[in-house]
Amino acid sequence: MVTSITSETEFDALKSNGLSVIHFYADWSEPCQHMNNILADLVLEDEFRNIKIAKCLAEDFAEISLKYNVSAVPKFILFRNGVQVDVLDGADPIQLNKKIQALLTKGDKTDQKVEDISLRLKSLINSAPVLLFMKGSKSEPKCKFSTAIVNLLKETGAEFSTFDILKDQVVREKLKTYSNWPTYPQLYINGELIGGLDIVKELIENGELNDLLKLNNSKPNLNDRLKALTHKSDVMAFIKGNKQVARCGFSNQLIKILNQTGIDYETFDILSDEEVRQGLKVYSDWPTYPQVYVKGSLIGGLDIIKELEEAGELISTLKGTPTFV
Template identity: 55%
Template sequence: MANLVEATSRQQFEELLSKAGKNLTVVHFQAEWAPQCGQMNDVMAELAKQHAQVAFVKMEAESVAEVSQKYEVSSVPTFLFFKAGEKVDRLDGAHAAELTKKVQRLAGYGGPDDGGAAAGSDLNQRLKKLINAGPCMLFMKGSPQEPRCGFSRQIVALLKEHNIRFSSFDILSDEEVRQGLKTYSNWPTYPQLYVNGELVGGLDIVKELAASGELENTCPKAVSLEHRLKTIINQSPIMLFMKGNKQAAKCGFSRQILEVLNGTGLDYDTFDILQDEEVRQGLKTYSNWPTYPQLYVKGELIGGLDIVKELKESGELVSVLKGES
């Protein structure tokens, strides 16, 4: 079969996996409306030329919803990697270099002499960054709003009950992190709770700390919502609160504002308000702005999509983003 094809049904998807046998199959869950998916399809086309033994498949995530649900695909672009019909890895977002590395590694390239050690080092650096992304960091299945296993649900309930402020990472969204963190921390199960970059443990340990009254002393004290919002708003000189992230917008307004900001060539950070209901609701009151996306520059609210469009049309957008006006 051609090694770059489109699957339009679950049956066709399963047939393609079966035909590939033990060879690597890369499946791109995409959406026509997402420009980053089109860019990653171009990357797939180039990779298909280089790796004749690898099957590359693209699918409309929403059109074949049963497949997306089965593999917990909730944003685009998402890439799943299969061998002998079994999922062996995952990549979320438009990361061309990472996709290339995964294809090379899983297709049998990239041995110890040509980058294996470097890849391990890169993963460790990434894990360190994630572990230190917040004073209290929970690696779990799902999100605090939608835990996807009983253990994750219990630990979230305990932390909330004791008024512990924590950040989280969904290990189901990144197979490399999910597997790598087990080795890095020498802790084979999830959830995993870290405080100030150090592993505390899993659900049983947190239960023991809660029962002994030590949990509040182990984890950072909760800060006020206002203080937390100010901290996030000032996390970057240009801060966008949106549905989704740079790689995968989850609404049309967020997608449009990304296109405008990307056109300026300026660096900016994003916060996914779908992942944090407290921030999503609290920021509306804090900023007196009822809708999303919301754009901030140097801690000050600029506005939403309409205002950003107006600034672009008047030629003022870049100067505003630089804080010059």
């Protein structure tokens, strides 16, 4: 639905977060009415679902129009997080679409970069049941704090792995923000931050560290959990929502196609578990959803399923033993 701006406060709020497109228009202008119809169609497109689209009567909001140099209508101003990033004068739906697509692509790349770093860190801290981020290695610590915590862990007799932050500046800097812990060393058990040297000393004094270390054998790590989930049914679909209520256009299309095959399958709602949602992307090296698995092996996403359906191979693939795509 295209939002109709009714106040300056609403205008400021709408453009303040994320990507927004605001159409300055006039009721008497036929080109404006045409573009309002175009916008009404755009908001229904799945690829634009995260964009806020609004229209603002230029004559009713003279101060806003003056601030953004609206001297003729239709005029479109594109904002990202409150900052004007592009503008379009005139009724040109093709150019408007191109400008929105360009901003989406730029935003996706920025978001993907941040997400890639977060996924890498999440994968790292879950790569071993007990993991110590330190300067140097278990056999050759490179600072007194790392030496001290390594010696304390060795005294417990527990198995632990280490990651040398001196060899990876990105991990060294970003992990501080990711875990909201500004110093090293950092100890993780089952992917959960325990703390640094002082915290480990306190846990030893209180007799709690050994209990935490014992727990690492009872809680499955993320990869084990993902393996179990992908093998839960012969055909598993990881989607947004479930069979009854799909929560995005791609998931809805996939469910319709799978239902038409008549083959039994189960779904997992990735919106219900952020750890699975992010971890599965790394586990299967497949960055998007939905994802379909047959007997634990990845088939692919919606496009692959459509290709198999068009080629008449979908049912045999779902029944057989697939290969990775």
